[in-house]
Amino acid sequence: MSVAQNTRLGIWLMIVTTIIFAVQDGLSRHLGGTYNVWMVVMLRYWFFAAFVIALVSRAPGGIRAAVRSRMPKVQMLRGVLLALEICVMVLGFVALGLVESHAVFATYPLLIAALSGPILGETVGWRRWLAIGVGFVGVVVILQPGFGVFRVEALIPLAAATMFALYGLLTRYVARTDAALVSFFWTGTTGAVVMTAIGIWHWEPMTGADMGWMALLCLSAASSHWCLIKAYEVAEASAIQPLAYLQLPFASLIGLFVFGEDLRSNVVAGASIVVAAGLFTLWRQYVKSRQRA
Template identity: 40%
Template sequence: MNNKKHHAVEPAQGSAGLSGSSSPVANSQTEHNHKVGIALVIGATAIFAMQDAITKHLVTDYPITFIIMARYWVFFAVGTIMAARADAGFKNTVRSRKPAIQIARGLILVFEIAMVGLAFKTMGLAEVIALFQSYPLFVTALAAIFLGEKVGWRRWLALAVGFGGILVILRPGSGVMEFGAVYTMLGAIAYALYQILTRVSGTSDSAVTSFFYVGAVGAVLMTLGLPLFWVSMAPVDLLWLGLLCVMAMSAHFFLIKALTLAPATLLQPFNYLQLVWSIIVGWIVFRDMPDLWTFIGGFIVVGSGLFVFYREQKRAAERKKQLLKENAV
């Protein structure tokens, strides 16, 4: 999943525009950076789809807890290297001003990964991703409840439509709904809560600090349970597990790099391409093609998410314009 899209900050590439420069060279470089950033996000979503396919393959024979543990060991190692190379130094970087929230984020993300992994046991890639794409809707609803963010009637209506799309996919009472769908929805809600806590922690901690805590908490938690779920893997599956870890870190690197080249507001809509890649990969690897209702429901969910995103950006632009007007007065 693109369940690890972490704590990126607005990129510095727009500094030319902020400094008042509008030269053709500066504009050309910015446009080039934006194109590269978009390409990196598209690449990341494709990698996430292939990563999910490997996860689906592995969870058929091995405990999801074992797979999560291996991923978090790599996650923690990368986070430690990033903290050690940070300008503030390792000790200052790993010192959080909100450690309780950081620990909660780490625990919630472990739960989310476990839920999605379990969902892959019984559902196809596209079905899981189509349902999981509802997490931005939950983020908006939870932000209104817990952060007091103002949500207008248009976004509430879009949320209602999006949740209607979820019902189209699940079709309660038709016999289609299964445990995999429940796991996916729990994962989407958990990831939305993770995003909310990331916003809170981001007001005081750096992106590297947040990244380190997520890896450290997950690695410690899963390693504590090592005696309970350690298993021996076939050599070929060890290779698949290693590739899974490499893919996960590569995709995260692509996302982080993309956000240094282009603003999140430009890149966010391209994250929905993971659903397209999941349909393609699911059909090629597992000969699994979603039914018509999943396509319709997925279209409704993604469309609602994009509209909510559009309204959020429009509201942010209006607030900025109003603030500039007040300052001018």
């Protein structure tokens, strides 16, 4: 049974999703700076996998239907990529802070556009290539190479953005044959398996207070994905996807007021360039999809 379209509700759900994601990043920054990142992400994935299994078991066909992927190897690669990307991004939060990490990570839509040709065989026109080039000028503005000492840590969120872009492209690839719920199931379970294989060797005892923060992180991970699923159920992706950029200002506010981070002028200028270029590529993608329809 199809769900009635409600763009306004989808917009509000997407805004709530970005707020929860920002809170989730703040919690990850705190816990990742106190405990081993591998263990923190492992515990998060245990709860996430349980949430995915519970959600899928209530869907038509249940878990048996969700397991049946026509591309199981690609699905496993997706799950591994996302789990490792989360680890890399949390390392970026600890090394650089939320403001600068998110400013660089905002390049992922540009990377998706750049890599969609060689990976998915899609055509990328000159306008989008120009936007991609402009976006990476924004990254140069953020990183300021040649001014003072270049921080190698700045490459961490760029690596995370690249991994997330590959994950997004593989998600579009498997969507040609697998239902969204199948991909969701494989994402949660594969990630839990790979993070357990790594994180179990880095176990550390937590204080009572941090166990509470960890529980909140797990709840935020599940609730954010639930809101995201519902947003895409009631509204077209083209209408709400640009709102994903709201995570940048929300996470930056947490970085500034909770963690006492600095907001440098070059980061603001560079992030503005990156976001503008990213929004343009999303708009061009929408225009091309409407022309093909």
